[in-house]
Amino acid sequence: AQTVTQSQPEMSVQEAETVTLSCTYDTSESDYYLFWYKQPPSRQMILVIRQEAYKQQNATENRFSVNFQKAAKSFSLKISDSQLGDAAMYFCAYRRFQGAQKLVFGQGTRLTINP
Amino acid sequence: DAGITQSPRHKVTETGTPVTLRCHQTENHRYMYWYRQDPGHGLRLIHYSYGVKDTDKGEVSDGYSVSRSKTEDFLLTLESATSSQTSVYFCAISEAGSVTDTQYFGPGTRLTVL
Numbered sequence A: 001a002q003t004v005t006q007s008q009p010e011m012s013v014q015e016a017e018t019v020t021l022s023c024t025y026d027t028s029e030s031d032y033y034l035f036w037y038k039q040p041p042s043r044q045m046i047l048v049i050r051q052e053a054y055k056q057q058n059a060t061e062n063r064f065s066v067n068f069q070k071a072a073k074s075f076s077l078k079i080s081d082s083q084l085g086d087a088a089m090y091f092c093a094y095r096r097f098q099g100a101q102k103l104v105f106g107q108g109t110r111l112t113i114n115p
Numbered sequence B: 001d002a003g004i005t006q007s008p009r010h011k012v013t014e015t016g017t018p019v020t021l022r023c024h025q026t027e028n029h030r031y032m033y034w035y036r037q038d039p040g041h042g043l044r045l046i047h048y049s050y051g052v053k054d055t056d057k058g059e060v061s062d063g064y065s066v067s068r069s070k071t072e073d074f075l076l077t078l079e080s081a082t083s084s085q086t087s088v089y090f091c092a093i094s095e096a097g098s099v100t101d102t103q104y105f106g107p108g109t110r111l112t113v114l
Helices: none
Strands: A003-005 A010-014 A019-021 A024-026 A032-039 A046-052 A064-069 A074-079 A088-096 A103-105 A109-114 B004-007 B010-013 B019-025 B031-038 B042-051 B054-057 B064-070 B073-078 B087-094 B109-113
Touching: A003 A088, A003 A103, A010 A019, A019 A109, A024 A074, A032 A064, A032 A074, A046 A064, A046 A074, A074 A088, A088 B042, A103 B031, A103 B042, B004 B087, B010 B019, B019 B031, B019 B087, B019 B109, B031 B064, B031 B073, B042 B064, B042 B073, B054 B064, B073 B087
Parallel strands: A010 A109, B010 B109
Antiparallel strands: A003 A024, A019 A074, A032 A046, A032 A088, A064 A074, A088 A103, A088 A109, B004 B019, B019 B073, B031 B042, B031 B087, B042 B054, B064 B073, B087 B109
16 A cells, blocks of 8 residues: 655744755555645645656746655655745645545645744 | 535534535536545545445545435435544545546535534
């Protein structure tokens, strides 16, 4: 079974600085998807970024980018120019490429932005 | 935003009572999911559906049942609620083969079992 681990329960960063959230996963499959979701205090789950394992290029969405290291099974999220609105729980998630589209989530990292 | 609603949004009930949570979508997506969120565990899959009347178990399905009689509705039932089922429940939808092929989540239901 696939597992996802986020080893940082909490992180904090100064506004306008850069922060990196860590995620590792375990799988025996070669093709899969990885995601970062954001959950602000409103509780809504918001997709931040996704990465297809067969793509070597790291995904980028505005201030959010990932460092995908397939051999190391590592998928970190970098937030540049942190803003107060980035404060939230961040979840890393894995999904198989084929078959049922079930997501396997990590435990989450709570990100605090200090003004 | 994907058209997903959950009802009720909050519910307090007593141990041993039946509870049904409803997820409704307006996107006509094939796949629907129920997750629960607990501190220290992230979200965990309870059940999912890959079409009308087609459902399967997730990793934490004990004590839960589901039904999907229409594309737009996916019901989660706790036949006899227990305190361990106090949680936040999220519904999600996705469409295989779409450009994004991504799961979108509803607003969640906070359930408290006393």
